[in-house]
Amino acid sequence: MLRIEGLKKVYGQRSVLQGLSLHIPPRQIYGLLGPNGAGKTTTINILCNLLNADGGNVLIHNQPASDATKALIGVAPQENLIYKSLTCEENLNFFAQIYGLSKRQRQVQVQSCLAAVGLADRAQSPAETLSGGMQRRLSMAIALVHQPKLVVLDEPTTGLDIEARYEIWELIRHLQNQGMTILLTTHLLDEAERLCQRIGILKQGRIVAEGSLPELRRLIPAQEILTIQTPDEEKAIDRAQTLGFPHRRYGSDLAFWLPKALELKEIIAHFDGIPLDSISRQPVRLEHIYVEITQRNADEG
Amino acid sequence: MKYWHETVAVAQRILLELWRRRRSLIFWSAFPVLVLLLNGMILAERANLETAQAFQQAAPATLVGAALFFSCLGGSVATVVSEREQQTLKRLFISPLSGVSYFLGIFVAHSAIGIGQTLLVWAIAAFLGAQFQGNILLIVLIILLSILSYVGVGFILGTQLARRTEDVNALVAAFGVPLLILGGAFLPASLFPETLLKLAKLNPIYHMNEALTNVAANGDEFVDITSHFWFLMIFAVLMVAGGWLSYNRMLQVERRL
Numbered sequence: 001m002l003r004i005e006g007l008k009k010v011y012g013q014r015s016v017l018q019g020l021s022l023h024i025p026p027r028q029i030y031g032l033l034g035p036n037g038a039g040k041t042t043t044i045n046i047l048c049n050l051l052n053a054d055g056g057n058v059l060i061h062n063q064p065a066s067d068a069t070k071a072l073i074g075v076a077p078q079e080n081l082i083y084k085s086l087t088c089e090e091n092l093n094f095f096a097q098i099y100g101l102s103k104r105q106r107q108v109q110v111q112s113c114l115a116a117v118g119l120a121d122r123a124q125s126p127a128e129t130l131s132g133g134m135q136r137r138l139s140m141a142i143a144l145v146h147q148p149k150l151v152v153l154d155e156p157t158t159g160l161d162i163e164a165r166y167e168i169w170e171l172i173r174h175l176q177n178q179g180m181t182i183l184l185t186t187h188l189l190d191e192a193e194r195l196c197q198r199i200g201i202l203k204q205g206r207i208v209a210e211g212s213l214p215e216l217r218r219l220i221p222a223q224e225i226l227t228i229q230t231p232d233e234e235k236a237i238d239r240a241q242t243l244g245f246p247h248r249r250y251g252s253d254l255a256f257w258l259p260k261a262l263e264l265k266e267i268i269a270h271f272d273g274i275p276l277d278s279i280s281r282q283p284v285r286l287e288h289i290y291v292e293i294t295q296r297n298a299d300e301g
Numbered sequence: 302m303k304y305w306h307e308t309v310a311v312a313q314r315i316l317l318e319l320w321r322r323r324r325s326l327i328f329w330s331a332f333p334v335l336v337l338l339l340n341g342m343i344l345a346e347r348a349n350l351e352t353a354q355a356f357q358q359a360a361p362a363t364l365v366g367a368a369l370f371f372s373c374l375g376g377s378v379a380t381v382v383s384e385r386e387q388q389t390l391k392r393l394f395i396s397p398l399s400g401v402s403y404f405l406g407i408f409v410a411h412s413a414i415g416i417g418q419t420l421l422v423w424a425i426a427a428f429l430g431a432q433f434q435g436n437i438l439l440i441v442l443i444i445l446l447s448i449l450s451y452v453g454v455g456f457i458l459g460t461q462l463a464r465r466t467e468d469v470n471a472l473v474a475a476f477g478v479p480l481l482i483l484g485g486a487f488l489p490a491s492l493f494p495e496t497l498l499k500l501a502k503l504n505p506i507y508h509m510n511e512a513l514t515n516v517a518a519n520g521d522e523f524v525d526i527t528s529h530f531w532f533l534m535i536f537a538v539l540m541v542a543g544g545w546l547s548y549n550r551m552l553q554v555e556r557r558l
Contacts, residue, residue, distance in 0.1 A: 075395045077392070100397070
């Protein structure tokens, strides 16, 4: 559905994309992650033909990205770009007209998109009267109104409360079930973990790690992550080193990679003599992989 | 057909937004009515004209010199600036909407408003006894060229100078009001001193006023207003070209998500 090969983009002296390549098969949700400035938005701009690449190819549904492929893509940008004084139905109807849908098609599509995003009962409500989550759903409905082959969701839940996030996640899954291919960019790693079949981690304009979550987990030689709080961190780190547990810091948290799953009493026994305020275990999460990959590449850089 | 559908969509959307907010529509209706009444009464009193004649003379200047200026120029600046502020322009950039359709959509929407204002001003003037006898096609052409000029200037200002809604009022007040006075929208140009009249002849609003007043109120034919007409025509073409270039320049800067 989407194939990007060797994509390059340079702004002045700054190389933003340095040979980005990725492939998204049909009906897949692909998560594109990366720190700010990694090149996510530049990639979307090139996909939408808003920017010209300085090298490489973008094929959307086997066609090179151009004005002609704009109709194949539905984009829900970070902000809710909607006409606030128009009703939900009028917003959708306007964009359906812009995408060249006939009157009959518009009637069907507008109602079907409103139903898909759960706004059928708010069809006649002005967009400005909707909550933030509803406005985001309307923005997504606009992206869907012309039945695109590829849907690009740029940080779809940023700034939303948890309830609204759940609704958006449900909607994204629904879209996939409807047969859509989705490119999702997000800073929320649990969002990518929940939704994406494949994840690409973008760093300084190239994909530095890619795969399904189980595949990415293999990049870290750990079964579990142990996080502890102790007033004597130095001692805990020394003890962990003797046990062969590599240590990492995730923000202010001190964590150890456990090469195999251990019983809680075994863990406590390992740290005998060290005062522990709290202790928690969790499976390797995308957050750990992401920090490791981006950190590793920064160190290599 | 693509351009047609897109143009209609943009025009409908602008009109719908105006209808929803209503405030602008009310102002754009009240303003020409008040200016017409004031202009008509002043002319009747100070130029010793009969009421019907005074309103016949006042209506064209009120329409192209004042009403269309605020609705079509101020309105198109406000449309572009509001799209930039709400960032809905970005959404349009990622859609297949062409720049031509976008411009035409704004032109059609403001033409509809302009036509509404024309009917309002004409109806009130006619109610007060004015009779408009000129060539209707020529009248419509002058009005459309005036609207085109204003929308073109609106595009230039909206894409290049006005970044926020507050800027629209400042721009219209700073440049617009002096141009309107100099164009004869409030005082007939025949009252201007010689030097001011020379300056007025460089002002497109003066030519809009003169052309429409001469045709609609005095019954002149095309040959009688050729200099005004061609000035207006060339100005309209230049403003559309300028508006188009400005729009493209804005695209280069803002065509990003």
